[in-house]
Amino acid sequence: MSLQRFVGALSARRQPPFLRRRAAIARRFLNGSGVEIGGLNAPLDVPGSAQVRYVDRASVEELREHYPELAGQSLVEPDILDDGERLGTIGDGVEDFVIANHFLEHCQNPIGALENMLRVLKPGGVLYLAIPDKRFTFDKERPVTTIEHLLEHADNGGDVDRRAHFEEWVTLVDGVRGEAAVAERVETLMERDYSIHYHVWTQAELLELLVLLGDRGHDFDVELAVRNEHENIFVLRKGR
16 A cells, blocks of 8 residues: 555544545545535545535635634635535536535525536536534524425525524524624624525435425436434435
8 A cells, every 4th residue: 555545544544433424425426527515624535536626605715714613724725716506607517526515504595506516417427415414413403494495595596584594593503692682693694694504404304305306307316315423415316
């Protein structure tokens, strides 16, 4: 074994089990050339057969300013500056895979985001999703997002009850109490356009969302759906 491979193997063994499971799934399904959206401090460990370009809405310097809680952690440098929900700089049917780990819950319009991820995939391409399950995260007190609410976002461009989403985050995640304190914190986060979890799900609602995508005319197979500790991993393969 070469020194590089030995160091890589040693590093992998030091990863938390849930990251090792992510990497094992990536080795099974990912190859060719693709993109990862919002890799930040935890880009997916992909096999040598996969070449990744990273998509984010801002440079590393700007991301560090936006996420002070990630100070001291290594962040991936974006290759493509773009809105990850729209992927407007990426053409139709050009990517072998798209990775979006812990990204969908940040999207104002998750249906539109998924449709754009499928749009940029080649026929037979793979969409790799890891999405937190609210029951096992700081979102546990929040109500699950309904299909009806997601459809409202899809029909209205995503900007539906934006303030209400921030108020829910501030009260049920940040734990802020008192009308004035809540309003002040909401204003601060909205002015920063802070990337909160707009929507939350359990595995059951996520499966319902995938059924809806099929009903909206998108051709794909669910090749994998599995709980991975605090998250759910889905691997979708676009129809040919």
